[in-house]
Amino acid sequence: AQRVTQPEKLLSVFKGAPVELKCNYSYSGSPELFWYVQYSRQRLQLLLRHISRESIKGFTADLNKGETSFHLKKPFAQEEDSAMYYCALSGSARQLTFGSGTQLTVLP
Amino acid sequence: GAGVSQTPSNKVTEKGKYVELRCDPISGHTALYWYRQSLGQGPEFLIYFQGTGAADDSGLPNDRFFAVRPEGSVSTLKIQRTERGDSAVYLCASSLQGAFNTGELFFGEGSRLTVL
Numbered sequence: 001a002q003r004v005t006q007p008e009k010l011l012s013v014f015k016g017a018p019v020e021l022k023c024n025y026s027y028s029g030s031p032e033l034f035w036y037v038q039y040s041r042q043r044l045q046l047l048l049r050h051i052s053r054e055s056i057k058g059f060t061a062d063l064n065k066g067e068t069s070f071h072l073k074k075p076f077a078q079e080e081d082s083a084m085y086y087c088a089l090s091g092s093a094r095q096l097t098f099g100s101g102t103q104l105t106v107l108p
Numbered sequence: 109g110a111g112v113s114q115t116p117s118n119k120v121t122e123k124g125k126y127v128e129l130r131c132d133p134i135s136g137h138t139a140l141y142w143y144r145q146s147l148g149q150g151p152e153f154l155i156y157f158q159g160t161g162a163a164d165d166s167g168l169p170n171d172r173f174f175a176v177r178p179e180g181s182v183s184t185l186k187i188q189r190t191e192r193g194d195s196a197v198y199l200c201a202s203s204l205q206g207a208f209n210t211g212e213l214f215f216g217e218g219s220r221l222t223v224l
Contacts, residue, residue, distance in 0.1 A: 009148070043111070044151070044199070044215040086150050095141060095164060096213065098150030 002027040002091045006099035013077050014107050021072040021102045023061075023087030032090040033063055033070040036098070039083045047072075047085070057081070077106045110134075112216035114200050120222045121190055129185040129219045133202030140183050141213060142175055143199040151199055157183060190223045197221075 003026040013019045025031060035047040048056045050063040050070060061072045070087060082105050088096040113132040121127055133140050138159055143151035153167040160180045168174075172190075177183040187194055197220050201213035 004150075006150075043217055046212045049212075088150075094139075094158075095153045095156050095167070096151075097153065098143075100148065100150045 002031070002089050002097045004087050004089050004097055004099035006085075006087055006102050008102045009100070010103050010105070012105045012107060015079055016076050019074050019077040019081070019104065019106075021085050021087075021104065023070045023072065023099060025068050025070065025087075025089050027068075027089060027091050029091055033061070034088045034090070034096065035059070035061055035070075035072050036086040036088055037083050038086070044086070077104075079106045079108060082106045112200055112202055112214055114198075114216035114219050116219055117217065118220045118222075120224065122224050123190060123192060125190050125223075127187045127190055127221060129187075129198050129221070131183045131185070131200030131202075131216060133181065133183070133200070134214055135181075137202035137204055137214070138180065139203045140177060141201040141203075142183070142185050143201065145197045145199055145218070147196075154185070154198075187221075190221075192223050195221055195223045 005024045007022055033050040036044050037047040038044045059072055059074045061070050063070050084101050084103050086101045087099040090096050115130045140157040142154040144154055145151045155168055155175050156164040157177045160177055172188045174186045197218040199215055199218045201215045203213050
């Protein structure tokens with residue numbers, strides 16, 4: 001079975017402060033990990049994927065297989081980063097398993 | 109249209125009634141997914157189509173739920189004898205065949221179902 005845990009339902013930071021959204025997973029094989037984001041009144045959309053090792057909108061995420069984590073980080077949060085963030089895992093099945101999400105609020 | 113389209117956007121029904129939710133994926137996307145999102149939770153997988161066939165229906169909670177995609181494009185999620193616990197936002201997503209490992213699913217805005 002595959003499982004994704006996001007321990008924080010709500011996270012608030014001030015503009016310009018660093019932000020880290022936590023994600024832990026459980027999967028016996030070699031997973032693919034993703035972060036999806038949903039801005040207010042918009043659709044759920046892909047933010048980044050670990051296989052690309054890319055930085056999107058200043059966000060990065062590193063897969064740590066030893067700690068089974070895929071935390072999302074940004075060194076300087078912006079107000080437009082306020083959104084709901086979902087960590088997701090793809091295992092052998094061709095479908096994504098999502099965490100319960102973290103609502104990020106960046107305060108001015 | 110440019111994106112995944114879902115209808116209706118909102119549906120209120122009474123317990124025991126039958127409901128159909130429709131999804132029109134992005135043109136050319138052969139893979140189609142249905143997810144259900146309850147309040148305060150992340151999307152929960154229901155079923156995945158590759159073309160016309162259901163490649164994985166392991167997420168359907170019971171036999172009251174059924175989905176079809178007869179021509180490999182539009183899909184309909186059907187719920188019989190609705191229960192209050194079925195109240196949720198039902199999300200549809202599509203992706204290009206063979207592109208799944210990129211993880212890029214394109215989601216619709218969802219159909220909010222309320223069972224009274």
